[in-house]
Amino acid sequence: MSSRWKLIAVSAGGAVCLGIMFLLFWSGMPREQTETQESVPWENQSEENGQEETSGSDSDKETEEPDGDVRVDVKGEVHAPGVYTLQADERVEEAIQKAGGITDRADMLQVNLAERVEDEMVIHIPGEGEETITGPLEENSEEGAVVNVNEAEQVDLETIPGIGPAKAAAILSYREENGSFETIEDLSNVSGIGEKTVEQLRDYISL
Structure with a gap:
């Protein structure tokens, strides 16, 4: 009898162990699946964040690229x-x-056709006897400067865009022979200064 009870006890113990192992295995299955399912969105989210950062960098590069356009003012002897x-x-x-x-x-001997254009550049094509005005206006005269052609000396006249030493001397000679200019248009009577040049100079001179 004692041997039978021992056998029964061993069998019962084995059954209990198998039951416990089965329960542990069964309870572990959903947990692993849950952890796997929860980890996937984080991976997807990281990939999406990486894509957003990449697209943002591309957008910044596109913004930094200049368009390369400039606007120039062409005046004088052009059609x-x-x-x-x-x-x-x-x-x-x-x-x-x-x-x-x-x-x-047009007097093309004074014009540099190979010069590279710049934004806000003034390109003046002179006629015969006129002088050219090429380049940004800020480089040709003092900002906001207006010269009184009835009182200016040689050095002052030469600060006017398009007026070089020869034209400045011609203006002084005209004043000595004819007196002060009565109108801006009278400048066209000066040797080497035409009506178109007077229109170019109107914003930079006074009487």
């Missing part, structure tokens, strides 16, 4: 004076072509 848009790597020659080309009176 269609006006403001034109060009690429930053283009030259004065292209600007003149956009303005319809030069007239028969």
Whole structure:
């Protein structure tokens, strides 16, 4: 009898152990699946964040790229004076072509066709006997400066855009012979200064 009870006890103990192992295995299955399911969104979220950061960097690069356009004012002896848009790597020659080309009176010996254009640049194509005005206005005269042509000396007259030593001397000679200028238009009577040049100088001179 004692051997039978021992056998029964061992069998019962084995059954209990198997039951416990089965319960542990069964309870562990949902937990592993839950952990796996919970980890997936975090991985996806990291990938999405990485994509957003990459797209943001690309957007910044696109913003930093300049468009390369400049606007220039073409005046003087061209068929269609006006403001034109060009690429930053283009030259004065292209600007003149956009303005319809030069007239028969143009003095191209004073114009550098190979000069690279700049934003807010003034390109003045002079006629015979006139002087050219090429470049940003800020570089040709003092900002906001207006010169009184009836009182200015040689050095002051030369600060006016388009007025060099020869024209400044001609203005002084005219004043000595004819007296003060009565109107701005009277400047066209000075040797080497035409009506178009007077229009170019109007904002920089006074009487």
